[in-house]
Amino acid sequence: MSNEDEPSYIDYEAFLDPDFSATAFANTLVLSTNNPSDTPLDLSTPLSRVLFDVQEVDTHIDTLTTKSALPLLEHTRDHAESSGRILQEVEGQVASLTESYKTLEKEVVERYEVAEQVRITAERLCETVKLGRAVARCFMLGRQLEVRMSELGGVGSARKEDHRAMVRSADTILSLRQILRASKPGEEGEGLDKVNVINTLKSELVNPGERSISSRAQQVVKEFSMSSLLSSSGQTSSSTFAQTEDTKARTTSALLTLYLLSPTSLKTTPKNFEPSLMLNALQDYLQTQLKSSLVSLARALGQLPALERTLLEISARCQNIVALQSLLEGIKPPSHPLIDSSSTVPTSPNFLQPVLKTLDTSSLPSYFWRSLASNMSPRVQEIMYKGGVSARTLRSNKDRVRDAVRDCVNRGSQLPSASLNKGAGTIGGWEREAAVMVGSIIGQIK
Numbered sequence: 001m002s003n004e005d006e007p008s009y010i011d012y013e014a015f016l017d018p019d020f021s022a023t024a025f026a027n028t029l030v031l032s033t034n035n036p037s038d039t040p041l042d043l044s045t046p047l048s049r050v051l052f053d054v055q056e057v058d059t060h061i062d063t064l065t066t067k068s069a070l071p072l073l074e075h076t077r078d079h080a081e082s083s084g085r086i087l088q089e090v091e092g093q094v095a096s097l098t099e100s101y102k103t104l105e106k107e108v109v110e111r112y113e114v115a116e117q118v119r120i121t122a123e124r125l126c127e128t129v130k131l132g133r134a135v136a137r138c139f140m141l142g143r144q145l146e147v148r149m150s151e152l153g154g155v156g157s158a159r160k161e162d163h164r165a166m167v168r169s170a171d172t173i174l175s176l177r178q179i180l181r182a183s184k185p186g187e188e189g190e191g192l193d194k195v196n197v198i199n200t201l202k203s204e205l206v207n208p209g210e211r212s213i214s215s216r217a218q219q220v221v222k223e224f225s226m227s228s229l230l231s232s233s234g235q236t237s238s239s240t241f242a243q244t245e246d247t248k249a250r251t252t253s254a255l256l257t258l259y260l261l262s263p264t265s266l267k268t269t270p271k272n273f274e275p276s277l278m279l280n281a282l283q284d285y286l287q288t289q290l291k292s293s294l295v296s297l298a299r300a301l302g303q304l305p306a307l308e309r310t311l312l313e314i315s316a317r318c319q320n321i322v323a324l325q326s327l328l329e330g331i332k333p334p335s336h337p338l339i340d341s342s343s344t345v346p347t348s349p350n351f352l353q354p355v356l357k358t359l360d361t362s363s364l365p366s367y368f369w370r371s372l373a374s375n376m377s378p379r380v381q382e383i384m385y386k387g388g389v390s391a392r393t394l395r396s397n398k399d400r401v402r403d404a405v406r407d408c409v410n411r412g413s414q415l416p417s418a419s420l421n422k423g424a425g426t427i428g429g430w431e432r433e434a435a436v437m438v439g440s441i442i443g444q445i446k
Contacts, residue, residue: 010053131191135198138179142201145172145209152216163220163253169213170260174337176206181266181338214261214277220254221281222288226416227319229312244416251324252331254281255351264338273339278351279358285324286364289317290371297372298379301441302390304397311408318368318412325364326415328352365413369433373440380444395445402442409434 014020029046065072151165180202182189192198226247258278293314300310328351348354361367384391394401413430 010056127191130188131195134179134188134192135195138176138192138198138201141172141176141179142205145169145176145205148172149209149212152213161250163250166213166217166253166257167260169209170257171337173206173210173213174260178337210261213257217254217257217261218277218281218284220250221258221285224251224285224324225320226323227316228416229316229319229411248327251327255328255331256334259333259351260336264336268339270339273336275354279355282324282328282355283358286321286359286368289321290368290375293317293368293372294375294379297376298383301380301394301401302383304393304401307401307404311404314372315408315412318365318409319414319416321364321368322413323416325352328355365430366433369409369413369430369437373433373436376437376440377444380441384444384446398442398445401445402438405438405441406434409437 014025026046029049030041030043033045033049034041148165148169151162152169153161153165179189180192180198183193184190224247226244255278258281259275262273262275262277264273296310297314300307331351333348333351355364356362359367361370380394383394409430413433
């Protein structure tokens with residue numbers, strides 16, 4: 001419809017406005033046909049106008065439909081014919097796709113489902129084989145550990161002790177640790193913690209074996225002795241070269257064992273690794289020598305006739321410490337299979353450095369004499385405080401005690417004669433240590 005052919009008083013633009021509001025339109029219509037002050041309002045007039053407008057629009061629709069009936073019917077017919085042709089073509093395509101899908105399902109989908117089942121079966125078989133190999137390797141290492149522990153021999157065994165079996169046993173234990181620790185997805189030990197026989201192997205063989213080997217190694221360190229100043233009868237003696245070398249070898253094996261068996265974690269590196277088992281064993285050894293020396297020297301100062309023999313014993317203990325320091329200095333740390341060896345941080349050059357670092361000292365003999373001196377002063381003060389014959393005897397033999405203590409330090413600071421290398425003799429000068437020891441005793445005698 002055009003405005004020229006059929007003019008209309010209806011404002012179509014107002015009704016077609018996107019912002020058109022029926023409420024606002026009704027309000028405007030009511031106000032335009034009524035006086036706002038009238039009571040009540042006359043709503044029949046605006047309602048009649050709205051109804052007239054609706055009738056007018058309905059008339060226009062009817063007129064347009066009547067005039068355009070033939071074109072509308074022709075358009076509908078053409079649209080229906082086109083739809084029929086499109087539907088026919090589409091049905092053909094759908095039929096073709098359906099047939100293709102059936103062929104694809106038969107040749108691909110069904111085969112894929114079978115192949116997927118085969119793949120899952122193969123994966124699970126591979127996991128089973130991998131787990132079986134890991135279990136078999138653990139049992140092989142467990143059997144190897146049993147054999148190597150039996151090779152150790154010694155006390156309670158008819159076989160002569162083979163101290164090197166301690167290191168071999170430690171290597172086997174570390175191999176087992178390495179497998180059991182590799183428990184991440186894809187690693188060798190994945191799933192081993194769920195296998196009962198592996199848990200039994202750990203609880204009944206590996207853990208007890210590790211404790212037994214560690215205890216054996218600690219005992220060897222505890223019994224370390226190379227000084228020949230005193231024999232079992234109390235007289236001077238001399239160890240043979242073979243005995244000395246055997247002691248060195250046994251102690252070296254024990255230290256290597258304790259180094260390897262020291263606890264590690266996944267974050268352990270050569271820089272932060274601390275061989276705690278080895279360090280604890282060495283500290284216990286030093287503390288035992290210190291306590292024994294302190295008790296015997298305090299007793300001998302109260303009974304001077306026994307002083308000479310006591311100082312000889314203390315010198316022997318310090319000679320053992322000197323020999324131990326020399327031994328530690330010659331042992332290089334072995335490669336540890338549980339520590340990342342790709343790190344560029346160098347490890348300690350020998351076993352002595354971590355011990356000195358832990359004790360915060362420059363040498364083990366110096367640590368021995370200074371620790372002994374720091375604990376002697378209270379003991380001497382106690383003797384002098386009590387007075388009596390012991391105090392008077394100690395006071396009258398002050399010079400003799402001074403010389404004996406100085407000789408004890410100088411004698412004890414030498415390597416045992418059986419362990420001397422060519423050209424070796426007294427290790428360094430010990431004047432300061434001798435002065436500290438003399439001062440801790442003589443300084444309290446007044």
